[in-house]
Amino acid sequence: MNLLAALGPHERLEAVQALPSKQWRIHTVEENALPTFQPGFTADLEQAAGSSMVVEGAWRTRASDCRHTLVQCPTTRNTGAVVRFADGQRLLIEDIRESPGRLPKLEMFMTGLPIFFAIMGVVAWFATRLVLQPLRQLSEAAEAFGRDPDHPPIDETGPAEVRQAMATFNRMRQCLRAYIEERTHILAAITHDLKTPLTRMLLRLEQCTDEPLRLRLAEDVAAMQRLVNEGLELARSIDLSQPIRILDLGALLQSLCDDTEDAGAAARFSGQGEAFVSGRPEALRRSFLNLIDNAVKYGGGARVDMERQDGDWLIRIRDFGPGIPEQHLHDVMQPFFRLEASRSRETGGTGLGLPIAANLLTGQGGALSLRNHPGGGLEVCVKLPMAGPPASV
Numbered sequence: 001m002n003l004l005a006a007l008g009p010h011e012r013l014e015a016v017q018a019l020p021s022k023q024w025r026i027h028t029v030e031e032n033a034l035p036t037f038q039p040g041f042t043a044d045l046e047q048a049a050g051s052s053m054v055v056e057g058a059w060r061t062r063a064s065d066c067r068h069t070l071v072q073c074p075t076t077r078n079t080g081a082v083v084r085f086a087d088g089q090r091l092l093i094e095d096i097r098e099s100p101g102r103l104p105k106l107e108m109f110m111t112g113l114p115i116f117f118a119i120m121g122v123v124a125w126f127a128t129r130l131v132l133q134p135l136r137q138l139s140e141a142a143e144a145f146g147r148d149p150d151h152p153p154i155d156e157t158g159p160a161e162v163r164q165a166m167a168t169f170n171r172m173r174q175c176l177r178a179y180i181e182e183r184t185h186i187l188a189a190i191t192h193d194l195k196t197p198l199t200r201m202l203l204r205l206e207q208c209t210d211e212p213l214r215l216r217l218a219e220d221v222a223a224m225q226r227l228v229n230e231g232l233e234l235a236r237s238i239d240l241s242q243p244i245r246i247l248d249l250g251a252l253l254q255s256l257c258d259d260t261e262d263a264g265a266a267a268r269f270s271g272q273g274e275a276f277v278s279g280r281p282e283a284l285r286r287s288f289l290n291l292i293d294n295a296v297k298y299g300g301g302a303r304v305d306m307e308r309q310d311g312d313w314l315i316r317i318r319d320f321g322p323g324i325p326e327q328h329l330h331d332v333m334q335p336f337f338r339l340e341a342s343r344s345r346e347t348g349g350t351g352l353g354l355p356i357a358a359n360l361l362t363g364q365g366g367a368l369s370l371r372n373h374p375g376g377g378l379e380v381c382v383k384l385p386m387a388g389p390p391a392s393v
Helices: 009-017 039-052 105-147 160-205 211-238 249-262 281-299 353-362
Strands: 024-028 053-063 073-085 090-102 245-248 267-270 276-279 302-309 312-318 367-372 378-385
Touching: 009 024, 039 053, 039 073, 105 160, 160 211, 245 249, 245 281, 249 267, 249 281, 249 302, 249 312, 267 281, 276 281, 276 378, 281 302, 281 312, 281 353, 281 378, 353 367
Parallel strands: 267 302
Antiparallel strands: 024 090, 053 073, 073 090, 245 276, 302 312, 312 378, 367 378
């Protein structure tokens, strides 16, 4: 308005009409068409206009003729004033604007629905991640405990329900560790204590004058000694106190086969260079020595092959014997189970060789399985996770 006050009477109308926006209108006053003035708004506008003009009256309204319909409907805002300039010209100045129309309710709902689902998707992703991460840790801890009972307990973090599950898992882990230790100590104590009376029996047999009887009793005592010794081996196979380190499995298998051949038995190894695994050296040596000895004892010789299979080393130990009936392939993995053909004094056997080897390998992340080879003989398959070379290599 102050700009209009600075113009002449004829220039005021031309200036408003030249504006690019059709928002402003200015025309002469028609007394019979004026709306009702609003005193409060008139006073405010007169104070803002200053002394350059006189505000005789002003008003402002907001109206819409279609506010209750479902079509898009802009709301009209009308602001106007009757002013008298210093040169005596009296004009009506109006400001007419249309506010953005209201979207119909259904259209507003359909427009906001994708935004709502997007927000909920983001929230659900964060919530799922918050819950699944500790659950994944729990799953990994359970798998690690299955490979190594000495694996440390899991940190109890995450939502309350997940923390409770982790605490339960840690208590279960502690109970299982105590049970394993107790069973190991009992088995070791029993087998160790049996050695003393067996030694006394051998000494007393030397005084037996009945030679046939002495020989039969000596064979029974020797069989009992083998059972006691392998019972101690079974107890040691459960005890996983030896530290884990990186070793070359290929070199270990080659050494075992060479020792077997030096003892007069047939054993051949076929592998591919260095094969590093993470394990307990003495436990691995005992387990593969048991498997090779079984192949030599019951199958006339051992053929040991090693190859890569995904992220594992696959070791196949095949003998050249009659194999095992399919219905007994699972049974021979149980302690003290022996096939009828092996229950003789010539072949001996206590039924602990395979369970000992399986315990030792399972405790180091390995797996042992049996099958009858299509070309004849029994084949023992062992899988061990691959590892990188030690830092000193």
